[in-house]
Amino acid sequence: MIIPLSRTEAPELPQDKLARRLTGIAASYLDAPQIADIFRAYEAARTAHEGQFRLSGEPYICHPLSVALILAELRMDAKGIMAAILHDVIEDTPVTKEQLRQDFGDEVAELVDGVSKLTQLDCKSSAEAQAQNVRKMVLAMIKDLRVIMVKLADRLHNMRTLEAMSPPRRRRIARETLDIYAPIASRLGMNEVRIELEDLGFAAMHPLRYRVLQQAVRKARGNRKEVMALIESSVKKRLEQAGIVGYQVIGREKHLFSLYQKMRSKRLTFQQVHDFFAFRIVVGNVDECYRSLGMVHNLYKPVPGRFKDYIAVPKGNGYQSLHTVLIGPHGMPLEIQIRTRAMNQVAESGIAAHWLYKSDSELGDRSQARAYEWLRNLLEIQQTAGDSLEFLDNLKVDLFQQEVYVFTPRGKIIKLPRGATVVDFAYSVHTDIGNACVSARIDRALVPLQTTLENGQTIEIVTAPWARPNPMWLSYVVTAKARAAIRSYLRNFKKQEAIALGRRLLEKELAAQGTTLEDLPGENINQLLTSLDLPSLDALLEDLGLGNRLPFLIIKHLVQDEAGPDTTQGSRKRTRSPLVIKGTENMVVNLGKCCRPIPGDPIIGFFNPGKGLVIHQSDCKNVTELRMKQMNWVDVEWDKQASGDFPAVIRLELLNQPGTLAQVAASISRMSANIENVQITNQDNQISTDIITLSVRDRAHLANVMRELRKLSVVTRITRVKSETKKTRRHD
Incomplete structure (x- = not known):
């Protein structure tokens, strides 16, 4: 340098x-x-x-x-x-x-x-x-x-x-x-x-920390000088006895930032770090690398589990070397790296070896190929990133990783960062496989998607044509490619669902006018898009679905009524079929958290810009205020085939005695409902008041659960809660 x-x-x-x-x-x-x-x-x-x-x-x-x-x-x-x-x-x-x-x-x-x-x-x-x-x-x-x-x-x-x-x-x-x-x-x-x-x-x-650590290393270097010289001499002697010629034994020490990171991550003092000195053995060929490994293992006792063979399985940047940790003189841990001269050149210079050592085409080809493989992954990540900040976030995720190596069923090695899950593996194979994965087999045993992978496992992904990415995956995937692909799919999915909902809302308003979208003159639609500065009809429908524009206002521009401008407003008073809500299938149809409606409840819908249609119970305490904004609500009803899991909240007054909560949980489980959250709002020597959030299918399912709970001797009172309560204690 x-x-x-x-x-x-x-x-x-x-x-x-x-x-x-x-x-x-x-x-x-x-x-x-x-x-x-x-x-x-x-x-x-x-x-x-x-x-x-x-x-x-x-x-x-x-x-x-x-x-x-x-x-x-x-x-x-x-x-x-x-x-x-x-x-x-x-x-x-x-x-x-x-x-x-x-x-x-x-x-x-x-x-x-x-x-x-x-x-x-x-x-x-x-x-x-x-x-x-x-x-x-x-x-x-x-x-x-x-x-x-x-x-x-x-x-x-x-x-x-x-x-x-x-x-x-x-x-x-x-x-x-x-x-x-x-x-x-x-x-x-x-x-x-x-x-x-x-x-x-x-x-x-951290200038002060840097200076303190620098001084400590200088002092330690002087104290261990004789020991390091003894180790170097012993290693050289063994290599010569083995007939290895043209070798180099190079003593080195951890650079200060690496030492600082190790002290921070493992919460060590400087005196507790014993392996900041190491040796590198550089030999002529791969055979001599493994022979040298045997020599040093005979010289000093190796530490179990600390040997890594990066020659057989190189790192993602092309790095190749044998790493082993030995117990040196006086019980001092000693790291030794063994590599060929060509490997050493790549290890020090990376892609720069392409220019430094042009005489060795293998060096340049290997380092450049690894670099371009990584860059191809970056290109795919940037193509699916929503904006530059998301891309930078994904880049940082991709840069800071330690590696784990797993296998496909056909024996291909897949390199992933440590902590990677089945979903990360699926996306590393192909984006379409990641989007459609539902589970996996690890060494032929069926496992869930959030399973963390370990070195040497063989992974087989199970897919289904109906499957699609779940937003929850973002909480446990670690690779930038998987994170970018999931976000990209969810963005596009939300857009398509918004367009579909917007079309339903517009068709509903047009039906009240006795017409359909297909019957409208194309000239009227183009004029409207021009006046709203929108590029296409899909953009208009997306705005409608997201609640950024109101359908009955759009109708005023699309439908020319001879009776004057008030006709469209008057048409809102006509009897019309309500918009049918099928359940939780639409991201742009949200259920109000204040009243938690479930299928079977009387409901009403309100437009919320950016969130689409928000569904409330008709008797929700917020409905009165929202109804005053006549331009923001729409009649809705549940589809008879509405399906899914819906959160419902119940309040229980229970006898405060051992095993009470276990009896309640067992009854809820018998009724095929799940407990999402438990809050204890009040408790004394006799009575405990608990707020429980359940996942149920519909109103009838909830009624059956409550009927079963009333049979318990420990339950003194049970009611359904239709508004949020302050969380005091949580047992998830």
Whole structure:
């Protein structure tokens, strides 16, 4: 990695010093015409940024040059380095994308545009603006991986020079780095970049904790120096005895942010962390990796359950290595990683290995293939996301994950984050399978959808043609793909149901006028849509279904009655058939929580903008107030075939003695009803007053349940509650 030059090294023209370093490094692997193009890009950027300075006081051009230096160290190609030098000209200068295209070609212009932030955004908050910019960057990254390489180098240099900013701005940038950019570097296998971003972010977020931990590590390093030297010597001796040549044994220590995260997650003091020192063994081939593993297991006792074979099953970013934890001298836990030289290159550089080690095509192909596989998943996630904030939320979910490996019935390995459920697995196979899943078989045993998966299980998804995503799934899925697909389906489902309800409401009003929607002149409908600034009839019907517009007002515009404008209003007084409510099948038909109507209750409907039609009992205490708003209500009735589970509330006065609640629960269960909630509102030595929420089919079912409860000797009184009560104690 390149360390920024201090201004004391070249106080007069620091940009020229950086430019010479850049061309010197680039000349070691690029030809003369490419060096000339890079210098031409530097001249253009210097002219564009003329008169601009960073908060540190140095000329602004020093920043893009430093970004280009970082990429040159990674052997980035000439176009990528040119894009790094020019990456801020569209955002911070009058230079346009079209000018860049004319001067440097389409490839450089697209790269610079992909890195540039979105300007003049119509965003309600800074969080939304950040989400829009991340979304744009990810979309550009999907087209060309060099976009994220430039952006990571840009962020790395900004983090190195963060001291000039105010503390609140430092913390904001550090949080963004730790939440988004460091995890992206990890997913792309760029381990060195990730470690530096995390440590710099940690230092900016918690400077005091960083300094204290840094001092503690320095002290521990001195105390354990002799032990580490003994371990290194013993490992080398065993490798030589096994006939392994050309090996490397590298001692390393956990970087500070990783150490801090471990202390926080496991609630440890620094003195309780014993494994912040580790060794890496680098050998020539895979066979030597497994032989070396046997040697170290013979040297020190391995800790059961702490061996991981990432060579046989690589991580999602292409990382391969053998990991084992041993009990070293004095009982000290010791982590050892064993890998080949090629694996080590990928582990350190990730997708950058494509440019660093072009002689090894397997390296570049493998790391790039893994990266593009992840990016394809991101593309699917962004296509189903409702807005940029939702996409950013899904991206964070996708970035922060530990992995579990399971199998399809045909033996294909599926990688999922730890904590993933059957639903996550179903969506990882295919979105249509996720949408239609009803249960699963894990190792041939039938399990529910919320079952958490474990390593090595074989999963078979059970689907049904009538099944559809349940909003409750969002409470336990962990993958971004599943979350985005469920939200997308529910959004579209609500839209279609709103359109269907809107059509029923409009047809009902038109029937009162003696006509139908099909009989209306198309010209009338088009004029109405134009006047309301709506793109289609479906948009109008959706508004009607969601309660944003009232059907009888729309009729005034659609039906031209010779009797004058009051005819439509007068038609509301005619006898008309009420709207039929089938039950709980429509998301845009909601049951009022104040009175909890169930099939069999007399009901009335009120329009609530954005929520659609809200159903109340006719004698609900809120109906009187709502009826005063004549424009908002509609006659409704239950369909005879209405089905589903409906919440109903009953109040019970019970003898306060042991086993009372158990008797009540047993009686309710015998009547095929479910208890959703129990609240104890009042209790003394003799009587306990309980409020119980049940799930019942209809009014007759509720009556049967209450009749059965009255037979119990412990029940002194029972009534149905038609309004909410204050919750005092809960037993779910």
